[in-house]
Amino acid sequence: MSVPALHFRVAEQGKVFALAGRHDEALRHYREALRLAALQGGSDVCQRHYAWCVLESLERSGAHEAVISFCLRVEAHYQQQPPTSELALQDLAAHHERHGLALAKLGRLAEARTRLESAVALAGAGRLPLSERVLGWTRAGLHVDARRITLEQDRHAYWVVRPDTVRPDVAVALPPVASPLG
Known part of the structure; x- marks a missing residue:
């Protein structure tokens, strides 16, 4: 069994965060997945799916x-x-x-x-x-x-991101965002 592309794995982590209600982290992961998919030649279908995930997290967070x-x-x-x-x-x-x-x-x-x-x-x-x-x-x-x-x-x-559609077993988290020195 082959390992899914990095953009897919990052997006899956975004979905894990979305299911936990952490839409700020979900959005960060989806946006990186979109960037990686563009760099790695991800299909239009992949990119459209990730954009749809962004919309869902925006909607679920009230934006x-x-x-x-x-x-x-x-x-x-x-x-x-x-x-x-x-x-x-x-x-x-x-x-x-x-x-x-x-x-x-x-x-x-x-x-x-x-x-x-x-x-x-x-x-x-x-x-x-x-x-x-x-x-x-x-x-x-x-x-x-x-x-x-x-x-x-x-x-x-209605939602694309549901527990039955997420693969946490392949998810890859991005490094944490450095917080500004206070």
């Missing part, structure tokens, strides 16, 4: 504006280069979903609804059940808040 900003950049990319494959179309739909959920968690429900409707339209009916659920709540005038959305995200296996 919803950063999630929205990232999603806007992805959406702008697809405006310039429209999706030409089913994978790219689903990627765009997933970013619209994440963007909409971040907006909803911030209480910006009208904007969230627009993004989630777009996500469902792009993905096709039944492919984004979480978006459809939250849209149903907004259409019915039900209360929607960050806690309720997070519970639904857990229920729908």
